[in-house]
Amino acid sequence: MATNAVVGTSLSMRSLLPQTLAFTSISGPRSALVSSFGRKNVSFSLQPSSIRLRISCAAKAKPETVEKVCDIVKKQLAVPEGQTVSAESKFATLGADSLDTVEIVMALEEQFGIAIEEESAQAITTVQDAADLIEEIVLKKSS
CATH class of the missing domain: 1.10.1200.10 (ACP-like)
Known part of the structure:
Protein backbone atom coordinates (compact mmCIF):
# COMPACT_ATOMS: atom_id res chain seq x y z
CA MET A 1 0.00 0.00 0.00
CA ALA A 2 1.43 3.36 -0.99
CA THR A 3 0.65 6.74 0.52
CA ASN A 4 1.28 9.92 -1.40
CA ALA A 5 0.93 13.48 -0.13
CA VAL A 6 -0.29 16.14 -2.53
CA VAL A 7 -0.06 19.79 -1.60
CA GLY A 8 -2.89 22.04 -2.70
CA THR A 9 -3.76 25.67 -2.10
CA SER A 10 -6.94 27.02 -0.62
CA LEU A 11 -8.14 30.44 -1.69
CA SER A 12 -10.14 32.66 0.61
CA MET A 13 -11.24 36.27 0.32
CA ARG A 14 -12.39 38.63 2.99
CA SER A 15 -15.22 40.93 2.14
CA LEU A 16 -17.12 43.52 4.11
CA LEU A 17 -20.24 42.69 2.13
CA PRO A 18 -22.47 39.79 3.16
CA GLN A 19 -22.86 38.62 -0.44
CA THR A 20 -20.63 36.04 -2.05
CA LEU A 21 -18.25 37.54 -4.57
CA ALA A 22 -17.72 35.94 -7.93
CA PHE A 23 -14.88 36.84 -10.25
CA THR A 24 -16.13 37.41 -13.75
CA SER A 25 -13.26 38.79 -15.78
CA ILE A 26 -9.61 39.62 -16.01
CA SER A 27 -9.00 43.04 -17.50
CA GLY A 28 -6.59 45.92 -17.87
CA PRO A 29 -3.00 46.10 -19.04
CA ARG A 30 -1.77 44.38 -15.88
CA SER A 31 -4.53 41.71 -15.89
CA ALA A 32 -6.22 42.81 -12.66
CA LEU A 33 -9.02 40.67 -11.28
CA VAL A 34 -12.40 42.33 -11.34
CA SER A 35 -15.06 41.10 -8.94
CA SER A 36 -18.75 40.81 -9.76
CA PHE A 37 -19.21 44.07 -7.81
CA GLY A 38 -16.68 45.94 -9.96
CA ARG A 39 -13.90 46.04 -7.36
CA LYS A 40 -10.41 45.99 -8.80
CA ASN A 41 -8.37 45.94 -5.58
CA VAL A 42 -9.20 42.51 -4.26
CA SER A 43 -6.87 40.82 -1.80
CA PHE A 44 -6.38 37.10 -1.33
CA SER A 45 -4.94 34.98 1.39
CA LEU A 46 -3.23 31.78 0.24
CA GLN A 47 -2.90 28.96 2.74
CA PRO A 48 -1.29 25.62 1.99
CA SER A 49 -3.33 22.52 2.67
CA SER A 50 -2.45 18.87 2.31
CA ILE A 51 -4.39 16.01 0.82
CA ARG A 52 -3.56 12.37 1.53
CA LEU A 53 -4.27 9.72 -1.04
CA ARG A 54 -4.19 6.01 -0.32
CA ILE A 55 -3.65 3.71 -3.25
CA SER A 56 -4.16 0.02 -2.79
CA CYS A 57 -3.28 -2.45 -5.50
CA ALA A 58 -4.79 -5.79 -4.54
CA ALA A 59 -3.61 -8.83 -6.43
CA LYS A 60 -6.15 -10.95 -8.26
CA ALA A 61 -6.96 -14.30 -6.75
CA LYS A 62 -5.60 -17.53 -8.16
Whole structure:
Protein backbone atom coordinates (compact mmCIF):
# COMPACT_ATOMS: atom_id res chain seq x y z
CA MET A 1 0.00 0.00 0.00
CA ALA A 2 1.43 3.36 -0.99
CA THR A 3 0.65 6.74 0.52
CA ASN A 4 1.28 9.92 -1.40
CA ALA A 5 0.93 13.48 -0.13
CA VAL A 6 -0.29 16.14 -2.53
CA VAL A 7 -0.06 19.79 -1.60
CA GLY A 8 -2.89 22.04 -2.70
CA THR A 9 -3.76 25.67 -2.10
CA SER A 10 -6.94 27.02 -0.62
CA LEU A 11 -8.14 30.44 -1.69
CA SER A 12 -10.14 32.66 0.61
CA MET A 13 -11.24 36.27 0.32
CA ARG A 14 -12.39 38.63 2.99
CA SER A 15 -15.22 40.93 2.14
CA LEU A 16 -17.12 43.52 4.11
CA LEU A 17 -20.24 42.69 2.13
CA PRO A 18 -22.47 39.79 3.16
CA GLN A 19 -22.86 38.62 -0.44
CA THR A 20 -20.63 36.04 -2.05
CA LEU A 21 -18.25 37.54 -4.57
CA ALA A 22 -17.72 35.94 -7.93
CA PHE A 23 -14.88 36.84 -10.25
CA THR A 24 -16.13 37.41 -13.75
CA SER A 25 -13.26 38.79 -15.78
CA ILE A 26 -9.61 39.62 -16.01
CA SER A 27 -9.00 43.04 -17.50
CA GLY A 28 -6.59 45.92 -17.87
CA PRO A 29 -3.00 46.10 -19.04
CA ARG A 30 -1.77 44.38 -15.88
CA SER A 31 -4.53 41.71 -15.89
CA ALA A 32 -6.22 42.81 -12.66
CA LEU A 33 -9.02 40.67 -11.28
CA VAL A 34 -12.40 42.33 -11.34
CA SER A 35 -15.06 41.10 -8.94
CA SER A 36 -18.75 40.81 -9.76
CA PHE A 37 -19.21 44.07 -7.81
CA GLY A 38 -16.68 45.94 -9.96
CA ARG A 39 -13.90 46.04 -7.36
CA LYS A 40 -10.41 45.99 -8.80
CA ASN A 41 -8.37 45.94 -5.58
CA VAL A 42 -9.20 42.51 -4.26
CA SER A 43 -6.87 40.82 -1.80
CA PHE A 44 -6.38 37.10 -1.33
CA SER A 45 -4.94 34.98 1.39
CA LEU A 46 -3.23 31.78 0.24
CA GLN A 47 -2.90 28.96 2.74
CA PRO A 48 -1.29 25.62 1.99
CA SER A 49 -3.33 22.52 2.67
CA SER A 50 -2.45 18.87 2.31
CA ILE A 51 -4.39 16.01 0.82
CA ARG A 52 -3.56 12.37 1.53
CA LEU A 53 -4.27 9.72 -1.04
CA ARG A 54 -4.19 6.01 -0.32
CA ILE A 55 -3.65 3.71 -3.25
CA SER A 56 -4.16 0.02 -2.79
CA CYS A 57 -3.28 -2.45 -5.50
CA ALA A 58 -4.79 -5.79 -4.54
CA ALA A 59 -3.61 -8.83 -6.43
CA LYS A 60 -6.15 -10.95 -8.26
CA ALA A 61 -6.96 -14.30 -6.75
CA LYS A 62 -5.60 -17.53 -8.16
CA PRO A 63 -7.78 -19.17 -10.83
CA GLU A 64 -8.28 -22.26 -8.65
CA THR A 65 -9.61 -20.06 -5.82
CA VAL A 66 -12.03 -18.36 -8.20
CA GLU A 67 -13.15 -21.78 -9.46
CA LYS A 68 -13.79 -23.06 -5.92
CA VAL A 69 -15.78 -19.91 -5.09
CA CYS A 70 -17.81 -20.36 -8.31
CA ASP A 71 -18.62 -23.95 -7.32
CA ILE A 72 -19.71 -22.90 -3.82
CA VAL A 73 -21.88 -20.09 -5.20
CA LYS A 74 -23.50 -22.47 -7.72
CA LYS A 75 -24.26 -24.96 -4.94
CA GLN A 76 -25.57 -22.39 -2.43
CA LEU A 77 -27.81 -20.64 -4.97
CA ALA A 78 -28.85 -23.82 -6.79
CA VAL A 79 -27.83 -22.25 -10.11
CA PRO A 80 -29.36 -24.17 -13.06
CA GLU A 81 -27.01 -26.30 -15.20
CA GLY A 82 -27.15 -23.99 -18.25
CA GLN A 83 -26.32 -20.81 -16.31
CA THR A 84 -22.63 -20.01 -15.93
CA VAL A 85 -21.00 -18.44 -12.92
CA SER A 86 -17.76 -16.55 -13.56
CA ALA A 87 -15.48 -14.21 -11.63
CA GLU A 88 -17.52 -11.21 -12.78
CA SER A 89 -20.85 -12.73 -11.69
CA LYS A 90 -22.70 -10.60 -9.16
CA PHE A 91 -24.52 -12.38 -6.36
CA ALA A 92 -27.59 -10.15 -6.80
CA THR A 93 -27.72 -10.95 -10.53
CA LEU A 94 -27.64 -14.66 -9.68
CA GLY A 95 -30.69 -14.12 -7.45
CA ALA A 96 -29.00 -13.99 -4.04
CA ASP A 97 -30.62 -12.02 -1.25
CA SER A 98 -28.89 -10.98 1.98
CA LEU A 99 -29.53 -14.35 3.66
CA ASP A 100 -28.09 -16.18 0.64
CA THR A 101 -25.00 -13.99 0.80
CA VAL A 102 -24.52 -14.83 4.50
CA GLU A 103 -24.83 -18.53 3.69
CA ILE A 104 -22.28 -18.18 0.86
CA VAL A 105 -19.84 -16.45 3.23
CA MET A 106 -20.32 -19.21 5.83
CA ALA A 107 -19.69 -21.88 3.19
CA LEU A 108 -16.54 -20.04 2.04
CA GLU A 109 -15.28 -19.83 5.64
CA GLU A 110 -15.82 -23.55 6.10
CA GLN A 111 -14.26 -24.54 2.75
CA PHE A 112 -11.13 -22.41 3.16
CA GLY A 113 -10.76 -22.67 6.97
CA ILE A 114 -10.89 -18.89 7.48
CA ALA A 115 -12.96 -16.32 9.32
CA ILE A 116 -14.38 -13.38 7.37
CA GLU A 117 -15.21 -10.24 9.34
CA GLU A 118 -18.73 -8.88 8.97
CA GLU A 119 -17.52 -5.58 7.47
CA SER A 120 -15.52 -7.43 4.83
CA ALA A 121 -18.40 -9.80 4.10
CA GLN A 122 -20.73 -6.87 3.42
CA ALA A 123 -18.33 -5.56 0.76
CA ILE A 124 -18.49 -8.78 -1.26
CA THR A 125 -20.72 -8.35 -4.32
CA THR A 126 -19.05 -10.56 -6.94
CA VAL A 127 -17.32 -13.92 -7.10
CA GLN A 128 -14.03 -12.09 -7.77
CA ASP A 129 -14.51 -9.95 -4.64
CA ALA A 130 -14.96 -13.10 -2.57
CA ALA A 131 -11.95 -14.86 -4.12
CA ASP A 132 -9.71 -11.80 -3.65
CA LEU A 133 -10.77 -11.48 0.00
CA ILE A 134 -10.11 -15.17 0.60
CA GLU A 135 -6.61 -14.90 -0.90
CA GLU A 136 -5.90 -11.84 1.26
CA ILE A 137 -7.06 -13.59 4.45
CA VAL A 138 -5.15 -16.79 3.66
CA LEU A 139 -2.00 -14.74 2.95
CA LYS A 140 -2.31 -12.87 6.26
CA LYS A 141 -3.00 -16.12 8.09
CA SER A 142 0.13 -17.81 6.72
CA SER A 143 2.38 -14.84 7.59
